[in-house]
Amino acid sequence: MPKAAKKQQAPSGPFGDMFPYRETFETFRELPKKSRPPEDVMRELRSIARREDVRWQTGQISGTYFHGGMEHFAYLNRVFALFSHVNLLHRDMCPSGTKFEGEIIAMTARMLGAALAREKDPQADVCGAITSGGTESVILPMLAYREKAKAERAISAPEMVVPETIHPAFSKGAHFFGIKLIRVPVGADYLADVDAMRRAIGPNTIAIAGSAANFPHGLIDPIEKLSDLALEAGVGLHVDSCFGGFILPWIAKLGYDVPPFDFRLPGVTSMSCDTHKWGYGL
């Protein structure tokens, strides 16, 4: 058991809830002088994990946890146990990473209309990359649009036009890569106002974006119209499907009315789609 003397009071005020373990367990600020038996560490970790599981398992949490049940988590853990030590940098030693990554990208691209896009236009080849999460999947295309616009259109003050409901990841990307983000107010229906976005497009616009579905309200922007706008303006269109990418294609198969939002639309040039959300892949 941790020594009582090393336990601390949780800070008072609105952030007190963020540090509940300070009162229960020792807080380490340096490597302990003496090692602890692994079972001791495991007991502490189990207690923490159980406390957090109980909260979301009430079924009253929206978002945050994306799960196909504890049995599915147990299956994922069996997979992680086989590969957690693999160093993906060394693909010659660990070609499993190349196989798994390629297959996940191919399956995801197909799910998002890549095959249908290629039927219409043999040049329409969809490729991808696995990233650390939704934010990185949003900001990497921003970098690609910036570099493409610099090389092909000599744009040195790049701008992106987005609805104001777009995820904050776009603000991060804009800050990192020196892109001016023009956030256009949405309409009374909380959806991207395509005409207002058209008016915000200028000579420095490198790309526009929309969400399917968006982070604040779970609504799908009019991606078909944004696709037309992107073609008309000659700029890229990123569809942020971090949240909806692994749901929308399947609810369409169940017969629900889902407007086209993916690579089937000729103006869509990039998408983000989270395996760690409804892909249940963590």
Ligand SMILES: Cc1ncc(COP(=O)(O)O)c(C=O)c1O
């Ligand atoms: C629509 C949308 N875009 C981007 C993100 C960012 O994803 P992450 O939190 O994995 O960085 C989220 C996360 O909730 C999201 O819902």
